[in-house]
Amino acid sequence: MTPPDELESVLARLHRAASDGRHLGDVASLRIAGLLGLDVLTIDLVNSAGTLELVWSDPADGPGPELDDLQYTLGDGPTLEAVEEGYTVSEPDLAATDQARWPLFLPAAMQSPARAVIAAPLQVHGETVGALTGYRATPGAMTASQSHDFHRVRQALLPLVSQSAPNGTGDGLRRYREEVQQAAEFLAATLAIPPDHALARLRAYSFRHDRSLADLARDALTRRLRLD
Known part of the structure; x- marks a missing residue:
């Protein structure tokens, strides 16, 4: 189990970065996913064309871009649902999920490392501007503590999200697409x-x-x- 002070240290760094007016690109090196019992975290932001732009993946060299591209290419999946509907999406076992929910994404996901997912909308001033998505390579629901910490991280990232623009430059974001x-x-x-x-x-x-x-x-x- 991750020591609580390790997550508190990361949260403090996120709050400090937001207070300094910094962007998501400035916290790209933080390893957050593992602290939440996840293998991958991604952040997508809505760009000026109205489509989702992957701008942040933790770890940067993990399967996050591949999993995100599946949804972008196929047109359905948890991240898209979280953004379109404005609520948190959680599936503890993708292999057991009703295929009618994501008829294109689920079969493709079975060829990937992902076996569980959680996706939550990122909302600034009541407007959904993107989503934070977490994937795990083993099935199983997040514990109450992990779920609570996931949303604490989401809240801490929101000020950084509002100071980042998926179409801009000079903010250190990697525009994967x-x-x-x-x-x-x-x-x-x-x-x-x-x-x-x-x-x-x-x-x-x-x-x-x-x-x-x-x-x-x-x-x-x-x-x-x-x-x-």
């Missing part, structure tokens, strides 16, 4: 179609050919892939 957005804009201009149609074409190709959106985006930008 920046190339995807660039590829969609490139395809839109090349094919004379709306950007959301170009993005839908990228997603469909990714799903049909079982390739990551990031790889497709790079191929499209370097003209190694044609989607006309």
Whole structure:
């Protein structure tokens, strides 16, 4: 079990960063997921196009981007539900979850390390601006203490979220899908179609050919892939 003072130290650092007017990018090195009994934490923010942008993953070298991309590509999943509905989503055993809930995400998740998930909306002044999502490689519900601490971390992150912008620069955030957005804009201009149609074409190709959106985006930008 994680010593309580370890989490308190992390929370204090988050509060201090917020008081100093810093951004999410300034706390990217903190290892928080393990303190909550989770293997991965991610933060998505709603960008100007109205889509979710993955901007933070803990640990940075973990499977967070892969799991987030599944939802982004397939169009359903816990993070999307938390943002769209404005409530916390928790599934302690993805293998036992009713497939009707996330008909595309669940089969794909079974090919990933994720076996349990919790996702909570990030709300600033009553507006949902993103979501904090936690994944675990083993099934099982979070304890009452872990769930309480998860929401304490969420509250501590909110001021940093409000000081970060998924479309901005200079805030230290890593924009995991920046190339995807660039590829969609490139395809839109090349094919004379709306950007959301170009993005839908990228997603469909990714799903049909079982390739990551990031790889497709790079191929499209370097003209190694044609989607006309």
